[in-house]
């Protein structure tokens with residue numbers, strides 16, 4: 386399947402990362418390559434970009450689509466948490482800019498075989514990487530009720546988590562996305578169905594986060610990324626739900642506080658960790674113009690920080 390996806394907050398990302406000739410950049414979530422291509426264009430003629438995607442199809446297709454940049458780009462079918470390994474094999478000791486765009490590509494969401502959509506009949510899969518031993522079928526059909534409840538509550542913010550978990554257990558075995566969507570819908574009293582989104586939206590989000598370990602990947606990635614940034618270098622993260630956004634916000638805030646040393650307190654363990662300055666006080670969201678062309682961008686939030694030491 387071809388890659389198609391409209392890059393979100395593209396102008397804003399390029400403004401904060403400000404790619405320069407000779408710079409070195411990392412895009413951990415290549416997708417259809419919109420952000421990567423813009424970074425390569427803005428850092429021409431000598432800027433370099435390394436990128437990762439868990440989806441092998443992305444790497445195969447982008448190697449062809451972006452072949453004009455061949456000499457300046459390095460694509461890896463790896464988790465973005467391998468940023469340190471990738472820099473070490475490329476012999477790069479620092480990066481000028483790092484981006485993550487954590488959503489899901491349109492071409493994957495719309496492919497029923499991948500099982501991400503509650504609107505398209507497909508197997509319960511939801512894996513970014515086909516090498517992942519965990520899939521949605523295992524989460525839905527094998528997890529104990531308390532674990533399912535926890536996931537729906539914590540990763541989906543679903544207030545009906547206990548009822549939905551109970552209904553899932555009762556309906557087992559659930560084979561397809563539409564079957565799951567119907568079980569969720571019938572577990573939520575109709576008067577509480579959300580007005581703007583499908584009643585199964587939060588459940589699907591929660592299961593996808595669990596299958597792909599999205600929160601722990603982000604938590605592992607951020608300190609590694611910042612250690613690799615050169616002073617003045619920028620890390621920019623686009624997130625699509627509040628849980629991810631909170632991880633980024635709290636990490637940037639913790640690394641932006643003054644060193645304990647500077648306020649006369651004993652130096653704690655994090656005393657020598659690289660420091661950041663957040664670039665925006667509040668996350669940047671898509672403009673009305675962008676939203677009218679690309680409604681899928683509606684929950685995107687961009688946070689960015691610069692390394693200062």
Ligand SMILES: C[S@@+](CC[C@H](N)C(=O)[O-])C[C@H]1O[C@@H](n2cnc3c(N)ncnc32)[C@H](O)[C@@H]1O
Nearest residue numbers: 392414416417418419420438439464465486488
């Ligand atoms: C929203 S898309 C990126 C879109 C891209 N910025 C563009 O302009 O087309 C997110 C991509 O990140 C990939 N992905 C998600 N988690 C990942 C991880 N931990 N490591 C590597 N790739 C990941 C997904 O497979 C997907 O292709």
